[in-house]
Structure formats: structure tokens, C-alpha cells
Amino acid sequence: MENVEIQTYLASLGERAAAAKTVLQSLDSEQKNRALRRAAEALIERTDRLILANELDYEKAQNAGMTEGLLDRLRLTPERIKAMSEGLVQIAKLPDPVGEVMEQFDRPNGLHIEKVRVPMGVIGIIYEARPNVTADAFGLCFKTGNAVILKGGRDAFYSNQAVTEVIRDALTEMNIPADAVLLIENNDRVVTTAFMKLKEYVDLLIPRGGAGLIRSVVENSTIPVIETGTGNCHIFIDETADPAKIIPIVINAKTQRIGVCNACESLLVHKKIADRILPALGKALLEKQVEIRGDAVVQEQIPEAHAASEEDYGREYLDLILSVKTVDSLEEAIAHINKYNTGHSDAILTENPENAKEFLRRVDSACVYVNASTRFTDGFEFGFGAEIGISTQKLHARGPMGLKELTSYKYQITGQGQIRP
Secondary structure, three states: OOHHHHHHHHHHHHHHHHHHHHHHOOOOHHHHHHHHHHHHHHHHHOHHHHHHHHHHHHHHHHHOOOOHHHHHHHOOOHHHHHHHHHHHHHHHHOOOOOOOEEEEEEOOOOOEEEEEEEEOOEEEEEEOOOOHHHHHHHHHHHHOOOEEEEEOOHHHHHHHHHHHHHHHHHHHHOOOOHHHEEEOOOOOHHHHHHHOOOOOOOOEEEEEOOHHHHHHHHHHOOOOEOOEOOOOEEEEEOOOOOHHHHHHHHHHHHHOOOOOOOOEEEEEEEHHHHHHHHHHHHHHHHHOOOEEEEOHHHHHHOOOOEEOOOHHHHOOOOOOEEEEEEEOOHHHHHHHHHHHOOOOEEEEEOOOHHHHHHHHHHOOOOEEEEOOOHHHOOOOOOOOOOOOOEEOOOOOOOEEOOOHHHEEEEEEEEOOOOOOO
């Protein structure tokens, strides 16, 4: 597409989204909830259509040599489609934040001031090979009265098309503008970059994907951005950790799904328990086909381990690879995590309440855990129904972003004829 064609195409989408948002903002909670439930039903009813489209994407990605972790992200199964549907149902059950009076007060001059939660308007989302994001993004944006323009990755093109089609058809059945959700159906990078500058129509842009995508959006966008970061997530096994908890938590965090941002990528072990913990833990990881990259102590206790480089400690693998390092103290563990983490999710396994408290207080991440897997950093698990992404920044939204994070607010002031002296 030529530059003028691109601008015309995107402006058309922007105008359609802007028209839809005015209707969405007039819907009451029950109207929105009925539409969400209908969209959820439609996903189940048209499972075969979604699977067929996903198979086209999956086969193409396999032939292109996509890694196992990314293929797992891409795959749609009946169970995952059911989960997408359940996510929309859960969103319908949640309280509608739009119109919530966040605070109110009266001034000495008699003015009554209310701070009221309102929709953002039009939200743009750029994401990679995660078809479930299409449904999650629609559901959360729709419930909060926002229109959404989606730019999915080329690897999930047919899957995203199919999910969007099913949702738009469901909205049409409910006499609601289908343009509440729009998909950019052009995979040219020039189009994606131009979308990042559609400030006239888009009020907020959210990237969801790998480090390269997020960096590109942050550097190129003229639209305000909420940064959803990569996940170099850590688990620190303290010297007081309960041996019965260690292996189940680490195996879950690392291997339950390897291609997700809340999977554990780095493990720290207190040296005082390394000889007692590492052999059994190493055996369990190797049985799960995990490649271990560790320091000298780790290699001594787990002969199959490879030497870790400095780069390994800062990597999000999204693969069956885990960096393992031994440390002398809680202080060293916290310093290491704050140096190499991405501000996503980090955990401590400990039976020492003071160590747990110190870890919670000092580790600078959106989600910090004690004696639990990092895999719980997820909007569904937090009770948000779904999520638009996991923010690793500190402005406006941090951690899994649910309904409230997709709203802004305005002040409503009521007087009785006051004028300013």
C-alpha cells in the first residue's frame, strides 16, 4: 500500500471506531453484559470455524520454524476456546466501573465535586501470536465502553480474523455496532508504524508481545502508551524454604506453559541449602526436558547443567531453558533480581516471615509472591475475568490490567449559581 492509501485506510478505521464509541458509551451495564454473554456463546458455537482458521496459522508457523514456546502461544484448542468464552462470561459478571463515583466532596463556596470513572474512548492494541488476546481485548474494552482497534501479529492472522468475525456477528445480532471491535487486516510493518501515530482517533495504545514489539511501540508512538513488559521472572529459594513446596512450585512456574510472560526464567538458590536442594530439583527439571544454565556450584550439584553467561541472567527465554544461580544471602538475591528482572513477577520460597516481608517490600516488580508460582500473574487468576496485558510500568496501571485500568475519570461539578470572585 502507498502511504496515502495507508493513511486513508487507517483514518477510515479510526472514524468507524469513533462512531461506535459514542453508541457504546450510551449502553447500560445490562446491555453490555447481554452482548458479552452472546459473544461468549458464539465462540463455543463456532469452535470448528476457529480451529480451522488456527490450523492454517499453526501449520504455517511450524513450517517457518517457530519455537515450541511460541507455537504453544499460537495454538487454539477447544479447551482454550472454552476458556476464551468463559473469560467473556466472567467479564459480564464483574461490576461495571463506568460511572463509579471515585470520590466526592463539597467546597466552602457550595460547589459539589464528584470524580467519576469514564471510558478512555478508542483503544488500540498491538499484539503478537496470541489469538486469545483478540477476545480478551474486546471483552474488557467493550465492558468499559471503549471501542477497540486490534493489530494482531501476522502469525495469527487467520485466527484473529475468525475470532473478530464471530464477535462482530454476535454484536450485530444484539443490535450493537460491530465496529466496537475492528481488526487491521494488513500485515505490512509500515501500516503498523502508521497505526502508532493515529492520535487523532486513538486515545490509548497498548502493546502486548516481545521486547522488540514493545520497544518499537514505545519509541514510535505518538499516542499515549501503557507498556506491557517482557517477563524475566525469578524464584528465590531461601535457606528456610519448605522442601515439600520447592519442586512443585518451580516445575509449575517453569514448565506449565513455557511461552508466557509469567513463566519462571531465572532461579536463585541460597548456598546453604544448595547441596540438599539442587540434585533433586535438577532431576525434576531435566525430566521435564529443561536445559539448566548455572554457575559453578550449580554445575557441581547438577552435572548436566551448562555454564551460565552474564546474558543468561537477564533473558526471557520463552523456552525450556532456565538460568540458575546460587547466592549467599537474601540481600544478594534481592540485588540480583532488581538488577536483572523486568519488573514483572518474582517470588520467594521461605518459611521465615521476616525474609518474606523484606522480599515483598524491596523487590521492585508489579507482582511479588511468597510461596507461590509466578504463573498466577494473570487477569483471570486475579479475578478480573481476563486481562488486556500485564503492565510493568508505574504510571496509571501496574500488573494485570482489568476493567478499571481501561478507564479514565472526569470531574463533575454542580453549583447553584456561584461565580469566582
